[in-house]
Amino acid sequence: MCGIVGYVGDAQAVKFLIEGLSKLEYRGYDSAGIAVYNNDKIRTEKSVGRLAALSEKIENDIPVGTMGIGHTRWATHGRPSDANSHPHMDCHGDFAVVHNGIIENYLALKEELMAKGHVFKSETDTEIVAHLLEEVYDGDFEAAVREVLRQIEGSYALVFMSRRDPGVLICSKQDNPLVIGLGEGENFIASDIPAIIARTRRTYILSDGEMAVVKKDSVSITNHAGEAVTKKVFEVNWNAEAAEKGGYEHFMLKEIHEQPKAVRATISSRIAKDNSAVVLDELKWNKDFLNSFNRIFIVACGTAYHAGLVGKYYIEKMARIPVECDIASEFRYRSPIVDENTLMIVVSQSGETSDTLAALKEAKRLGAKTLAVTNVVGSSIAREADQVVYTWAGPEIAVASTKAYTTQLIVMLLLGLYMAGIRETMPQERITELIRGLREIPTQIGQTLEDEDPIKTFAKQYGFNEDVFFIGRSLDYAVALEGSLKLKEISYIHAEAYAAGELKHGTLALIVDSIPVIALATQKSVYEKTLSNIKEVKARDAVVIGIASADDTELEKYVDHVIKVPETDELLIPLLAVVPLQLLAYYAAITRGCDVDKPRNLAKSVTVE
Numbered sequence: 001m002c003g004i005v006g007y008v009g010d011a012q013a014v015k016f017l018i019e020g021l022s023k024l025e026y027r028g029y030d031s032a033g034i035a036v037y038n039n040d041k042i043r044t045e046k047s048v049g050r051l052a053a054l055s056e057k058i059e060n061d062i063p064v065g066t067m068g069i070g071h072t073r074w075a076t077h078g079r080p081s082d083a084n085s086h087p088h089m090d091c092h093g094d095f096a097v098v099h100n101g102i103i104e105n106y107l108a109l110k111e112e113l114m115a116k117g118h119v120f121k122s123e124t125d126t127e128i129v130a131h132l133l134e135e136v137y138d139g140d141f142e143a144a145v146r147e148v149l150r151q152i153e154g155s156y157a158l159v160f161m162s163r164r165d166p167g168v169l170i171c172s173k174q175d176n177p178l179v180i181g182l183g184e185g186e187n188f189i190a191s192d193i194p195a196i197i198a199r200t201r202r203t204y205i206l207s208d209g210e211m212a213v214v215k216k217d218s219v220s221i222t223n224h225a226g227e228a229v230t231k232k233v234f235e236v237n238w239n240a241e242a243a244e245k246g247g248y249e250h251f252m253l254k255e256i257h258e259q260p261k262a263v264r265a266t267i268s269s270r271i272a273k274d275n276s277a278v279v280l281d282e283l284k285w286n287k288d289f290l291n292s293f294n295r296i297f298i299v300a301c302g303t304a305y306h307a308g309l310v311g312k313y314y315i316e317k318m319a320r321i322p323v324e325c326d327i328a329s330e331f332r333y334r335s336p337i338v339d340e341n342t343l344m345i346v347v348s349q350s351g352e353t354s355d356t357l358a359a360l361k362e363a364k365r366l367g368a369k370t371l372a373v374t375n376v377v378g379s380s381i382a383r384e385a386d387q388v389v390y391t392w393a394g395p396e397i398a399v400a401s402t403k404a405y406t407t408q409l410i411v412m413l414l415l416g417l418y419m420a421g422i423r424e425t426m427p428q429e430r431i432t433e434l435i436r437g438l439r440e441i442p443t444q445i446g447q448t449l450e451d452e453d454p455i456k457t458f459a460k461q462y463g464f465n466e467d468v469f470f471i472g473r474s475l476d477y478a479v480a481l482e483g484s485l486k487l488k489e490i491s492y493i494h495a496e497a498y499a500a501g502e503l504k505h506g507t508l509a510l511i512v513d514s515i516p517v518i519a520l521a522t523q524k525s526v527y528e529k530t531l532s533n534i535k536e537v538k539a540r541d542a543v544v545i546g547i548a549s550a551d552d553t554e555l556e557k558y559v560d561h562v563i564k565v566p567e568t569d570e571l572l573i574p575l576l577a578v579v580p581l582q583l584l585a586y587y588a589a590i591t592r593g594c595d596v597d598k599p600r601n602l603a604k605s606v607t608v609e
Helices: 013-027 052-060 106-115 127-136 141-151 240-244 252-255 259-267 287-290 300-317 353-364 381-384 405-422 428-446 453-462 477-493 500-505 524-538 574-591
Strands: 004-008 029-038 041-047 067-073 097-102 156-162 169-174 181-182 186-189 202-205 210-216 218-223 295-300 323-327 342-348 369-374 389-390 467-472 494-499 515-519 545-547 561-567
Touching: 004 013, 004 097, 004 156, 004 169, 004 202, 004 210, 013 029, 013 052, 013 067, 013 186, 029 052, 041 052, 041 097, 067 097, 067 156, 097 127, 106 127, 127 141, 141 156, 141 169, 141 210, 141 453, 156 259, 252 259, 252 574, 259 405, 259 428, 259 545, 287 405, 295 300, 295 353, 300 323, 300 342, 300 405, 300 477, 342 353, 353 369, 369 381, 369 405, 389 405, 405 428, 405 574, 428 574, 453 545, 453 561, 453 574, 467 477, 467 500, 467 524, 477 494, 477 515, 477 574, 494 500, 500 524, 515 524, 515 574, 524 545, 545 574
Parallel strands: 295 323, 295 342, 342 369, 369 389, 467 494, 467 515, 515 545, 545 561
Antiparallel strands: 004 067, 004 186, 029 041, 029 067, 097 156, 156 169, 169 210, 181 186, 181 202, 210 218
């Protein structure tokens, strides 16, 4: 997720571009750049690092011009560097482009363009857009942009600027936000409202598949076919802080609701169009490589560790390779049995988690092959590992991880399916079945988020209890651990998760009248066993909130409340079951008056041991 701005008017563009990018830096902060048109030329300035580095670079030679575009980057394709920073240009400096999203077919397009003589300067997917525009341009800027949009595949918010067409910016979006701010003798473009709220509150919010031609005194919007679209002006009535959160009260809630988009980005370009296989071009593993391992370690901390527990289940069940999941802070102090026949997978949202990085280095010292699963391009863990699979969740601001966890689960599932395909340990029809189900997950998460009222009610009803228990079996137990962590870290309720079958081995002593128990019962393979455990806690007068699949008609007979998630394969349902647990934690924290985004004693990235 990156920040985009654009300006066309009578004022100097740079002031707005830098000002707007400063309001969007939370969306990406590993590099920044601007492009400004003046006297038949486009001048670009870029700098790796925070926006301050770019501001310092241009302070004694500010680009002059009344039309420009800017970008602050969250790296996906290509490490953070000046060359990989946006805006990107074509061979002759005629066109500049900024982009948020992923161009899925960029490799095929890049090969075609290189064969025609185009020379690329970056590692990014975005640069092909500028070169493709150069290739198809025949004097009609708008028609050329439509042709570019016809050829590219993926998700995007794009803004185009042409040296040959002064006074015109063109923008379009698909699965990524884009807003146009309406001024007097000037107009603005941004990927989020905070960038423009100081200049105007009158906006157009673009929808998927729409394209806007923006001039200083007009904005015309069409669909990709060129048919006119009538838009209502949206009057922004939020304050600046609320605007940064997209109208949500907290970043955590915003990020919970961003999960459909984040999951879609993680899946994007990693599934064959015929659903026959997972495609991980980052890895290019073969059967000999995988068969050389007698064990896989998944090592992580906190939420990432819980994702690793699900990953252990996926890889063992699908690829039939033994997996050991370990807490990073313990791993290197127990003399782990690691050698050249070991694959070490480390999981970290930030890529800077100190314990995880230390465990990774120790495994490499002992001869293991290493793979990082992280959200941050160019992070320490990404650089240290032999190979990397990025989650592409976008920046996560709230301390309590939500969309990062969900996308980590997606990567674990993709890895399991990828290994199974190579090792031929699952029938092809089963792999295809799971991939088809995976394609539906973003939509199903969206459906799960549609009705929060029951969860709000439960949070108000039980939010002042000082103890809550979570139970589940199989994959439900792994998800219960994450639900418990979310509740305790932001609401400060003492929450514990247990494998439901372990209740009789001590935990039942803690079950007393009216104590809340969150019971996950989504795994059909152990459903009757879980139901038996739920009856055990109900017999001790606990209040039970059940999490079940939409097709479950039995659970409600044995619990006090039921929260249902859309029906899907039991291997995929952890991706849905965790969402109501995130919301329950959030609204419990609200009920108790806690600082949701900045819980006490915690930090977003743990960079000390």
